[in-house]
Amino acid sequence: MNKLEQLEQEAFENAVKVHNYYLGEENLKGIYIDGNIAINTSVDNGAEKACVLAEELGHYHTTVGDITDLSDSQNRKQERQARLWGYNKLIGLTGLISAFHAGCHSRHETAEYLGVTEQFLQECIDCYTEKYGEYAKIDNYIIFFIPNLAVMEEV
Numbered sequence: 001m002n003k004l005e006q007l008e009q010e011a012f013e014n015a016v017k018v019h020n021y022y023l024g025e026e027n028l029k030g031i032y033i034d035g036n037i038a039i040n041t042s043v044d045n046g047a048e049k050a051c052v053l054a055e056e057l058g059h060y061h062t063t064v065g066d067i068t069d070l071s072d073s074q075n076r077k078q079e080r081q082a083r084l085w086g087y088n089k090l091i092g093l094t095g096l097i098s099a100f101h102a103g104c105h106s107r108h109e110t111a112e113y114l115g116v117t118e119q120f121l122q123e124c125i126d127c128y129t130e131k132y133g134e135y136a137k138i139d140n141y142i143i144f145f146i147p148n149l150a151v152m153e154e155v
Contacts, residue, residue, distance in 0.1 A: 003090060003115040004050040007057060011037065016060050018053065032059035047111075050090060051120040058085030080127070087124040090116050093138045100141075100151035107149060125149055 021038040030052040037056040067075035129145040
């Protein structure tokens with residue numbers, strides 16, 4: 001089962017319906033409303049669809065109320081929380097370590113290995129940089145976010 005199928009299964013298990021629907025503009029990729037996720041029909045590849053679905057499931061799990069007004073700081077915080085949920089679901093620190101062990105040497109290879117878009121991977125790295133700083137330690141690994149994504153194993 002690929003990541004998109006896993007997310008669709010999770011949505012199903014949580015009674016969240018996923019619809020392919022034209023949302024009126026190309027820039028709006030997805031939206032979550034009351035147990036329904038609409039993914040724009042302009043999203044036409046599996047990796048991008050998985051990224052959109054992960055964020056919208058993040059809204060299902062973390063968002064309370066209508067947060068469409070992003071001039072409100074509380075709404076921006078909830079938007080960030082939903083995105084972080086999606087990043088952790090599809091990538092996570094352990095996913096970056098797994099990509100390292102798989103021999104991924106570039107962002108393109110890492111994104112492909114993880115089944116996400118390069119843009120989603122970059123946004124994840126940016127978010128992790130805000131959260132952890134220049135690097136994060138997990139078990140005997142150091143994951144550097146700045147200046148470039150890199151993983152080192154401590155011996």
